[in-house]
Amino acid sequence: MADIVVMRAVSSDNQAHADVVRKILDDNGVFGMNLLSSPGSGKTTLLEKTIRDNPDLKFGVIEGDVFTARDASRIEAAGAPSIQLNTEGACHLTANMIEMVLPKFELKTLDFLVVENIGNLICPAAYSLGVHKRVVLLSTPEGHDKILKYPQAFNTADMILITKTDVADAVGFDMKVVVEDLKAVNPKVEPWLMSSVTGEGYDRWYDWLRSNKK
Ligand SMILES: Nc1nc2c(ncn2[C@@H]2O[C@H](COP(=O)(O)OP(=O)(O)O)[C@@H](O)[C@H]2O)c(=O)[nH]1
Numbered sequence: 001m002a003d004i005v006v007m008r009a010v011s012s013d014n015q016a017h018a019d020v021v022r023k024i025l026d027d028n029g030v031f032g033m034n035l036l037s038s039p040g041s042g043k044t045t046l047l048e049k050t051i052r053d054n055p056d057l058k059f060g061v062i063e064g065d066v067f068t069a070r071d072a073s074r075i076e077a078a079g080a081p082s083i084q085l086n087t088e089g090a091c092h093l094t095a096n097m098i099e100m101v102l103p104k105f106e107l108k109t110l111d112f113l114v115v116e117n118i119g120n121l122i123c124p125a126a127y128s129l130g131v132h133k134r135v136v137l138l139s140t141p142e143g144h145d146k147i148l149k150y151p152q153a154f155n156t157a158d159m160i161l162i163t164k165t166d167v168a169d170a171v172g173f174d175m176k177v178v179v180e181d182l183k184a185v186n187p188k189v190e191p192w193l194m195s196s197v198t199g200e201g202y203d204r205w206y207d208w209l210r211s212n213k214k
């Protein structure tokens with residue numbers, strides 16, 4: 001059973017805590033990522049597969065959810081240490097929450113610390129967590145119109161993963177719309193296509209992770 005920590009945002013100075021988190025990660029040689037998306041778009045699945053397929057890379061995972069330890073249990077079953085952060089209603093994680101749970105990990109043994117944020121495309125986008133990259137997922141069943149509807153999530157992304165491409169045709173997902181809308185919102189980022197069912201995009205994702213390992 002994974003550890004559950006219940007937390008509320010206690011500080012208004014999020015950036016100061018984000019700076020502390022970044023320093024702790026850098027001092028320990030850990031590359032940090034913040035995964036952000038709607039519920040059900042495939043964040044935990046991406047992590048489970050990534051952990052299982054790369055036993056030589058060491059991941060620690062902070063799972064953010066409003067309630068339950070289900071995702072942290074999935075990550076531990078996949079083979080990585082995980083802490084479940086329950087916000088009991090709050091719709092995002094803050095940097096002070098990350099700072100407070102970091103000591104629960106043996107950071108010197110980790111290559112990557114991944115934060116799976118609370119599932120939604122609105123509030124988490126406004127909070128820096130001090131990690132190195134923000135990775136935003138959009139799954140094809142959610143629809144190709146989401147970039148312009150939730151611009152803050154996509155214009156702050158360092159990487160955008162289009163997940164569940166195996167069902168793209170069945171749900172009428174039009175990748176051309178996504179590419180076009182991203183030109184307006186975040187032209188620097190080219191969306192990558194991913195499917196945990198067919199494995200599409202995973203080799204590229206693993207290469208990218210390895211290129212960022214400190
Ligand atoms: N068809 C398909 N289903 C997927 C894919 N990735 C995840 N899923 C399914 O989508 C559901 C939600 O996935 P989950 O990883 O829990 O999403 P999260 O809420 O973002 O963490 C689960 O039933 C997964 O099996 C994919 O690439 N293709």
Ligand SMILES: [Mg+2]
Nearest residue numbers: 043044071116
């Ligand atoms: Mg999840």
